[in-house]
Amino acid sequence: MAGLNEVVPTIDLKEVRDEMLNQQIREASERWGCFKVINHGVSLSLMSEMKKAVTDLHERPHEVKLRNTDVILSSGYKAISELNPLYESFGLFDVASPQAINTFCDKLEASDEQRKIMVNYGKAMDGLAKDLARRLAKSYEVADNDICKEWPCQFRISKYHFKPETVGKNGLILHTDPGFLTIVHGDDDVGGLEAMDPSSGTFFPINTSPNTLTVNLGDMAKIWSNGRLCNVKHRVQCKEAKMRITISTFLLIPMDKVVEPPRAFVDAKHPRLYKPISDGELRKIRLSNNMHDGESLRFVTLK
Template sequence: MAHCTIPVIDLEDFPKQSTKLVQACEEWGCFRIINHQGILSEPLAAEMKAVVRSLLDLPDEIKRRNTDVIAGSGYMAPSKVNPHYEALGLYGISSSEAVEAFCAQLDASPHQRETIKLYARAVHELAMAIVRNLAKGMGLAGFSFEKWPCQFRINKYNFAPETVGSSGVQMHTDSGFLTILQDDENVGGLEVMDRSGAFVAVEPLPGTLLVNLGDVANAWSNGRLCNVKHRVLCKEATVRLSIATFLLGPKEAAVEPPPELVDSAHPRLYIPFTYEDYRKLRFSNNFHSGEALALVRADSS
C-alpha cells in the first residue's frame, strides 16, 4: 500500500493554484482542499456530522421513508454486495422544497432542519467555487455549472471485529462530475487508485475535504480529467461516518465537451449523452468502475 500523496489545493490561493488544480484533476482525479472555511465552516461541518449520526441511528422503518427521486438517490440498506454499509440520500440540495421533503421524511427536528439547510447551501456554493476555478484553469471561464443538480449521500459503515480487512464499499468510480467528501475525521479506510493501478490510502485529515472526479468529468473534458477509482476497506471495528455531496451532470442537456476541448489533435471521444441515460447504462449493466464510458465512445460502433 502506497502512502498518500494526493495533491492539496488551497481554496484561498486562486488564481495561483489554477495550474496545480488542473494537474491534480488530470493526474489523480482527486485532491484535498484546505482554507474552505469562508464557505463551509468547521463548526457547521461538525454540527452536520452530529445530525448525520442521529439520522442514521433512526429505526429502519423511518429511514426507509427516504425514497428515491432518481434511481439510487434514497435510503440504501445493507446489501449482499456491501453488507456493512447503509446510506440516506437527498437529491436536489439547492432546492428548498427538496430539503424540506427530506427532513419531513425523517421527522427531523427544527435544529436538524436548520443545520441541513445551512450545510446544503454552503456545500453547493463550495462545489460551484471548485468547478468555477477548474473551468477557468482549463481556459473555460464562461462555462457555468449552476443548473446542474447536486445530491447528498450520508454514509454509515457498521464495522465489527470480524469485518476488519473486508470491504466497506467495493471499488467504483462516481457516475457524476464531482464529489465533495467530508470523510470521517477519526476512522480511515478510503483508498484511491493512482495511474499505475496501485491503491493509495487516504488517511483522515481534520479540517479538510476530499474531492473526487467521476465519469461525467471524464466525458465532459473529452478524456482530459481522470475519473478516479476508489474503495473503502474496514480498518478497525467501529462506526465510520461520511457525507458525500455529488455534482451530477446536466439535468436535461447532453453531456459533451465544450468546443474548446475538441480539435484535430483531440477528436471527440464520446457521443453526447444525458446523465440519466448514462446512469441507466451503469445500472442495467451492473457497471461500477467507469466501464459504461466504453459504451458511449464515439468509435464504439
Template sequence: MDTKCSIPVIDLHDFPNQLPKLMAACEEWGCFRLINHHEVLPSSLMSEMKSVVRSLFDLPVEIKRRNLGVIAGSGYVAPTATNPLYEALGLYDMASLRDVENFCSQLDASRHQRDIITKYAGAVHKLFIRIEEKLAEGLGVKGEDIAFENWSCQFRINKYHFTSESVGSPGVQIHTDGDFLTVLQDDDDVGGLEVMDKSGRFIPVDPWPNTLIVNLGDMATVWSNGRFCNVKHRVQCKEATIRVSIASFLLGPREAIKPLAALVDADHPSVYVPTTYEEYRKLRYSTNLHAGEALELLQTSSSGN
C-alpha cells in the same frame, strides 16, 4: 495535526497560484484534498452536520425507510448481501430547497436539524460552483458562460457498521462516481478510503479533520474530452467501529453533457458522444459496469478506441 496526505492538496485561498496544481491533480489523480474552504463551508457547520448525521442514523428503521429516492441511491439504502456493512440516507436534488425540506420531513427532523441540513446543502452547492469555475478556468473556458448553478446535485450520508469479523474486507466495492464532481466530508477519526493511482495501486486517504475530499467522476471525463480522469476508489474496513461520511454529488447539467467545444479540434477530436447523467446512470446499472468501464460505450469512432 498530522497533515500528511498521499493525494494532491489544493488550497482554495491560493488561486490563481494553485491552478496548475489543480489541473495536474485532475489529470493525474482525478481527486484532491481541499483545504481553506471555510469561507464557504465553515468547520463549525461541518461539525454540526456530522452530529446531525449520526442522530439521523440512530432513528428507528421504520422512519429511515420513509426516505424514498427518486433515482437509485438517493433514498434510504439498507445493508445488502453485496454491501452488508453499508447503510445510507439521501436526497435528490440538494440544490432544491423543496427537496431538502422533503428529506427533513421524511425523517421527522427537528427545527435545529432542518436548519443545519439546509445551511449545509446551500454551502456545499456554493462550493461546487466555486470549484467548477476553477476547473473551467484551468481548461481555458469562461465559467460564466456555463450555468453551473443549474446543474443537478445529489446528497448522501453513509454509515459503515464495521465489526471485528469484517476487518480487512471491503465496506464498499471498487467504483468510480458516475457524476461530475463529488465533495466528501470523510470521517475525522476512522480511515478506510482508498483511491487508485495510475499504476493501479490503492493509496490510503488518511483522516484529516476539517478538510474535504474532491473526486472527479465519469461526467467530468466526458466534459473535459478525456483530459480529466475519473478516480477509482473503495472503502476498506480497518477496525471494528462505526464510520460515517457525508457525500455530495454534482451530477451535471439537466440537458446532455458533451466534450467542451473549446477542447475539440482537428488534433483533438471529440472522444465521447453526448449523454445526460440519467441516461448514463441507467447505462451503468444495466451493464453492471460501475468502475468507469461504461465510458467506453460512449466513445466515438473518431476516438480511435
C-alpha cells in the same frame, strides 16, 4: 504533487492567486482524479454539527429510514445489501433547496435544529462544489456559461457498520462516481478511503483530518473534458471495528442534459472521444450492466 507513499495533493483554497490555484486543481484532477482541500470556507463547527445531525438520523428505525425514497434514479435510502453488506445510506437530491431538505427532514422526523443545520450545510457545500467546477473550467479557458448553470447537488449520507470480523474487507466496492465531482466529508476517527493511481493501478490511502475535504472527479467530468480529467476509481476498506459516518456531496449535470465537450477540448490533435450522452442515460447503462468502476464509458466511446 504528492507521491504514492504520501496523501493525495492538498490544496489551500486561500493561500495562492486564482490563476495558480486553478492550475493546481487542474493538475491534480488530470493526474489523480482527486485531491484534498483546506481553507474551503465551510466552518469546522458547521461540519461537526452536520456530522452529529446525520449520525442521529441513522439511529432512526428501519421503517422510518425507508421513507427516504428516490427523487431521481438511486437518490433515496440504500439499505445494507449483498453488494454492500457493511454500508447503508440516505440520499437527498438538490441540497441547495430548503424545500427539498425540509421534505427529507419531514420523512425522517428531524428536529428544527437539524433542519437548520442541513440547510446551512447544503448551501455551503453547493457553493463550494460549483466554485471548484468553475475553477476547473477557467483553467482550460472554458466560458462560465458552459459549466455549472443550474447544476444540482445531491447528498449521500453514509453509515458503515465495521466490526472485528469485517476488518480487511470492503466497506464499499471499487467504483467511480457517475456525476461531475464529489466532495467527501470523511470521518476523522475512522479512515479507509483508498483511491487507485491511474498510472500503476496501485491503491493509496486518502487520510482524513479535521476541516479537510476530499474531492473526486466522476464519469461525467471525463466525458465533459474529452478525456482530460480522470474519473478516479476508489473504494472503502474496513481498517478497524468502529462506526464510520461520511457525507458526500455530488455535483451533477442535469439528468436530461446531453453532454458534449466544450470547443476548448476538441481540435485536430484531440478528436472527440465520446458520443453525446446525458447523466441519466449513462446511469441507466451502469445499472443495467451492473457496472461500477467506469466500464460504462466504453458504451459511449467513439470508434
